[in-house]
Amino acid sequence: MAQRDTGTEQLIKDTAKRIFFSEGKFHATTQDIADAAGVNRTLLNYYFRSRDILFEQVAQEARAETSALLDEVFSAKIGFKQKLEKLIETFMEQGMKYPFREMYVITEMHRGDKTVPIEKINRLNNFLKEISAEMEQGNIKKMDPRQFCMNLFALMAYPLISNCLNRALFNISSKEYFELMHDRKKLIFEMIYQ
Amino acid sequence: MAQRDTGTEQLIKDTAKRIFFSEGKFHATTQDIADAAGVNRTLLNYYFRSRDILFEQVAQEARAETSALLDEVFSAKIGFKQKLEKLIETFMEQGMKYPFREMYVITEMHRGDKTVPIEKINRLNNFLKEISAEMEQGNIKKMDPRQFCMNLFALMAYPLISNCLNRALFNISSKEYFELMHDRKKLIFEMIYQ
DNA sequence: ATATTGTTTAACATTTTTGTTAAACGCCAA
DNA sequence: TTGGCGTTTAACAAAAATGTTAAACAATAT
Structure with missing residues (x-):
């Protein structure tokens, strides 16, 4: 008890x-x-x-946390533009704390031959439809909506992952790097939404 | 001998x-x-x-391969637009074969507290200057050139890394995924160069 | 042919990592 | 207070991963 x-x-x-x-x-x-x-x-x-159970549980919770994030944004009763802003804000903030969360999930997937336990496909399909609609309205550049999705997540996630490489390349401090990451929120939005 | x-x-x-x-x-x-x-x-x-030596050598060659790729593109006597096209073409082609090469380097960096042995900073600085010049000319959207750089590599690298996730999310085959990756070459260029 | 030298293998040894057990500890209720 | 129960610890055991050695093998030069 x-x-x-x-x-x-x-x-x-x-x-x-x-x-x-x-x-x-x-x-x-x-x-x-x-x-x-x-x-x-x-x-x-x-x-x-066992170690495996701990690691799997951590991966499981990682998936749940990402899921929760996307759920909260996608189910919000707000316009597409606001959703996008909210998604970028939330994802980037969580990403600054846990830059390798998705990468951990991916790495653990590669370890065993775990099949992906993802049921979020319907939710995503809704988002893809919203994207298509926005393209029709001319708010975002026309392309395969899946490509739009990948662009969005790439722009948010990769710079966080490659932190240590970029810091060395650009010769900047951790503080400066965080400033760049903060600035990216606005920048990403402006890149994909005209 | x-x-x-x-x-x-x-x-x-x-x-x-x-x-x-x-x-x-x-x-x-x-x-x-x-x-x-x-x-x-x-x-x-x-x-x-030893294992460590093998792994370090592999990481070392990974860095060298990426370096060679960037060198070849950056030192080419062609215009900025062509450089960009060439970079995207080469990086994406190599990326489709070795999607996790940079990620391996990053992961190995996190393991030990290896300092980054990167001397490519001058070469990068030249590229950053070229980017600035292009922005002045209005060929690319004005922003911090480092952000432009990060955008570029993010758009290329991340979708390759998140392959297994995206395949599950979009419910597509490996073949379809590769088609999407091929299409990205043109798409990325059009996204960052007007 | 045979000695030489680089390559490959199997058996063994060591180290690292993970898992188990039993006992000690400390809080709370009867 | 004391018995029970969840928690923590140390010592031990097992398994997994890495490293070493000596001998077998195979191609080449002498």
């Missing part, structure tokens, strides 16, 4: 997420995570039984 | 690259690679001494 909640289980998951999603350390071991969380490694087994 | 070359060393590296860069299996072990190459695992140690 789970009486005493010391928060350790949550601490472990949060730490795993930080290591995987924020720091992009996909090779982290259970010991790495335990150390980072400041707990005994045995606790990972106590709470999650 | 390396008389007898059975091609095994190259086979091992090529196999490692296929597994890492094409299949995105960053968790692959030396045994996985040996199996995929159809050779005894001991040969990895014979040719490369």
